[in-house]
Amino acid sequence: MDKKEITEKLTAIFQEIFDNDTIALKPDMTAADIEDWDSVNHINVVVATEAAFGIRFKSAEIEDLSNVGEFISMIERKLAK
Amino acid sequence: MNGLWWLPEDPSWKARLKAAKEKPSWAALVSLAGAQLDFLQTMQLDRLLTAFSAGEKPQDCKLPGIRLAILSSCTVDPLLPGLRIAALRRGLWLTTYVCDYGQYQQELLDTGSPLHDFRPNVLLFSFDAAHLLGDKIVDGEPGSAVDIAVDRLAQLWKEAQGHFECQVIQQTLLPTFQPLVGENERRLPGSPAALVAQFNARIRERAGAENADVLGLDEHAARNGIDYWHSPALWHRAKQDVSPSAAPLYGDIAVRLVAARLGQSAKCLVLDLDNTLWGGTIGDDGLEGIVLGQGSAAGEAHLSFQKYAKDLSRRGVILAVCSKNDESIAMEPFRSHPEMLLKSGDIACFVANWEDKASNLRSIAQQLNIGLDSMVFADDSVFERNIVRRELPMVMVVELPEDPALYARCIADAGYFETLEITREDTLRAQNYQSEKSRAQVRQSVTDMDGYLESLEMRLIWNHFDRTGLQRIVQLINKTNQFNLTTRRHSEAAVLNVLQDPNALSLQLRLTDKFGDHGVIGIVIAYPEGNEFLIDTWLMSCRVLGRGVEAATLNLLAQEAKRRGGVALSGQYLRTGKNGMVKDHYEKLGFESVSASADGSETAWRLTLDGFAPLPSFVHAVEV
Numbered sequence: 223m224d225k226k227e228i229t230e231k232l233t234a235i236f237q238e239i240f241d242n243d244t245i246a247l248k249p250d251m252t253a254a255d256i257e258d259w260d261s262v263n264h265i266n267v268v269v270a271t272e273a274a275f276g277i278r279f280k281s282a283e284i285e286d287l288s289n290v291g292e293f294i295s296m297i298e299r300k301l302a303k
Numbered sequence: 304m305n306g307l308w309w310l311p312e313d314p315s316w317k318a319r320l321k322a323a324k325e326k327p328s329w330a331a332l333v334s335l336a337g338a339q340l341d342f343l344q345t346m347q348l349d350r351l352l353t354a355f356s357a358g359e360k361p362q363d364c365k366l367p368g369i370r371l372a373i374l375s376s377c378t379v380d381p382l383l384p385g386l387r388i389a390a391l392r393r394g395l396w397l398t399t400y401v402c403d404y405g406q407y408q409q410e411l412l413d414t415g416s417p418l419h420d421f422r423p424n425v426l427l428f429s430f431d432a433a434h435l436l437g438d439k440i441v442d443g444e445p446g447s448a449v450d451i452a453v454d455r456l457a458q459l460w461k462e463a464q465g466h467f468e469c470q471v472i473q474q475t476l477l478p479t480f481q482p483l484v485g486e487n488e489r490r491l492p493g494s495p496a497a498l499v500a501q502f503n504a505r506i507r508e509r510a511g512a513e514n515a516d517v518l519g520l521d522e523h524a525a526r527n528g529i530d531y532w533h534s535p536a537l538w539h540r541a542k543q544d545v546s547p548s549a550a551p552l553y554g555d556i557a558v559r560l561v562a563a564r565l566g567q568s569a570k571c572l573v574l575d576l577d578n579t580l581w582g583g584t585i586g587d588d589g590l591e592g593i594v595l596g597q598g599s600a601a602g603e604a605h606l607s608f609q610k611y612a613k614d615l616s617r618r619g620v621i622l623a624v625c626s627k628n629d630e631s632i633a634m635e636p637f638r639s640h641p642e643m644l645l646k647s648g649d650i651a652c653f654v655a656n657w658e659d660k661a662s663n664l665r666s667i668a669q670q671l672n673i674g675l676d677s678m679v680f681a682d683d684s685v686f687e688r689n690i691v692r693r694e695l696p697m698v699m700v701v702e703l704p705e706d707p708a709l710y711a712r713c714i715a716d717a718g719y720f721e722t723l724e725i726t727r728e729d730t731l732r733a734q735n736y737q738s739e740k741s742r743a744q745v746r747q748s749v750t751d752m753d754g755y756l757e758s759l760e761m762r763l764i765w766n767h768f769d770r771t772g773l774q775r776i777v778q779l780i781n782k783t784n785q786f787n788l789t790t791r792r793h794s795e796a797a798v799l800n801v802l803q804d805p806n807a808l809s810l811q812l813r814l815t816d817k818f819g820d821h822g823v824i825g826i827v828i829a830y831p832e833g834n835e836f837l838i839d840t841w842l843m844s845c846r847v848l849g850r851g852v853e854a855a856t857l858n859l860l861a862q863e864a865k866r867r868g869g870v871a872l873s874g875q876y877l878r879t880g881k882n883g884m885v886k887d888h889y890e891k892l893g894f895e896s897v898s899a900s901a902d903g904s905e906t907a908w909r910l911t912l913d914g915f916a917p918l919p920s921f922v923h924a925v926e927v
Binding site for chain 2: 235238239241261262265266268269270272273278279280281284285
């Protein structure tokens with residue numbers, strides 16, 4: 223799965239979690255750019271992403287998400303393993 | 304086998320959710336909750352439910368409202384959608400209140416607290432192991448740590464029962480502590496992992512004595528694996544003892560207890576026969592041919608399912624049979640198959656006929672004098688399951704897996720028969736129903752078959768005989784007993800002759816619908832005789848009965864006969880011990896009677912093709 227496909231799949235997850243069909247993920251986006259991206263929804267994003275991609279994040283990874291681009295790279299790395 | 308796997312997956316769920324957003328209704332929401340949902344779908348549906356109800360019980364919800372408060376030591380908010388949607392699945396409206404983190408004891412004791420304002424009618428105590436038992440090795444008398452925790456909880460239950468008219472549910476502890484010395488952990492009773500096991504055993508005893516209901520998460524963890532329920536990473540990040548991804552299942556097992564208190568548990572298990580209680584088709588394979596019992600893995604799997612059903616009946620569940628079969632044929636295994644564990648005496652209501660199953664379920668409910676909403680329907684056929692879901696949404700239809708070895712597990716996981724109080728009456732109930740049953744006639748069908756059949760998008764894919772299909776054609780010709788007008792058996796060589804005979808009109812018919820491909824299910828062979836076509840063989844698999852395939856087949860046959868210059872079709876019915884179901888086949892299709900033997904065992908029929916108008920059918924013929 224390449225970055226583009228990951229982004230599409232992740233966009234659908236974000237749209238469902240935040241109940242907003244207009245969300246379009248971009249690499250430099252952060253939690254501040256999406257309304258309602260609080261700590262609860264952060265966990266929802268992590269859990270839904272784990273389930274959708276069949277991957278697991280480490281404790282530190284859950285903590286350190288600085289932006290969407292980095293998140294996508296992380297998923298890509300895990301899928302490549 | 305995780306999550307809500309006994310519920311059907313619904314590929315159109317997303318579209319249905321969207322439609323319900325535009326035009327929300329209680330019925331639409333309840334229906335959406337009936338699909339196999341993951342935690343994200345549960346969250347989406349919960350959002351819609353919250354918006355729709357706006358804090359008030361929807362008018363169309365006729366059952367009492369449930370106000371469930373959670374007293375917890377950890378983060379439980381992500382589990383709330385699972386609880387609300389599990390209630391919705393049962394037509395219940397549930398609101399939740401969560402006591403402030405760590406403040407549950409004060410809120411329970413203080414009559415001016417928000418908990419008291421909420422007036423819960425269900426209190427759920429949900430604690431993590433470290434909160435109740437600590438996470439350190441206990442030196443000295445380890446039993447006392449468990450005693451103290453159990454006593455403290457029993458005190459809280461009493462408080463709750465004193466303040467509110469409520470059901471108390473105590474969750475057992477998830478076994479999240481790691482063993483220290485391995486297999487002998489239990490011999491070191493002060494170890495945290497050993498304490499959890501002791502606590503879980505003790506709390507069950509105590510709850511039984513104090514009228515509290517137990518939510519046995521530890522046993523569910525033994526079934527699904529602790530990793531399904533608990534993620535150490537999420538525990539450290541957000542103090543979530545139960546992972547959000549487990550919310551749909553968590554909600555369902557908790558709400559089953561609530562529903563059981565309301566008397567909503569199922570009472571009756573309705574069983575299909577062919578490929579459910581045994582492998583194969585009794586009408587076609589016969590007593591010797593069905594797969595049941597020792598000697599084959601599939602036979603043992605079906606037998607183990609019978610054992611599960613029999614054990615359920617010993618626990619007070621009424622068993623009924625609903626099968627598309629001739630009654631006398633369907634009864635045969637119950638009377639004379641040596642491996643049958645279920646006997647006719649175990650079945651309170653036995654319905655075997657060719658009516659649609661929704662009508663038959665109505666009739667069973669009437670005969671047993673129970674509600675349709677207390678019935679569970681177990682059938683291997685997707686077609687039957689879906690018509691029942693569509694026509695009788697109140698019936699619980701279990702999405703049986705393909706492997707009969709997993710049937711019992713699937714029904715057990717669904718938790719339909721949750722029973723809180725075990726009485727002698729429960730064990731007698733099945734017998735009572737049996738002696739009281741009436742042999743009322745099957746009621747007239749009021750099922751909307753047409754609407755259902757249309758929605759199936761059925762296609763009859765046809766071809767003349769060919770070598771690719773040869774094996775299956777020979778098999779059908781030599782195996783089909785019930786839907787078989789003449790029961791003429793033909794060898795492979797004989798079928799090859801048909802295939803090569805340019806005059807023979809042969810049809811092999813494959814049926815597909817939106818759920819999948821049923822394979823080749825029908826065979827017709829006809830020969831020209833003068834300017835008529837004589838139907839030598841017409842047979843069909845009973846699996847696809849009642850869908851209008853017969854009419855579509857006739858339309859096709861008429862079209863092909865006409866194309867070859869035929870002016871009429873002639874057909875015969877030759878009675879055998881097993882094909883009574885097609886006695887009126889030609890009459891139903893509009894043929895005229897030509898002759899009949901004195902005893903009715905042989906009849907002849909004719910249909911003029913001039914002016915023949917194709918019969919209505921929702922099955923669309925497609926040539927390959």
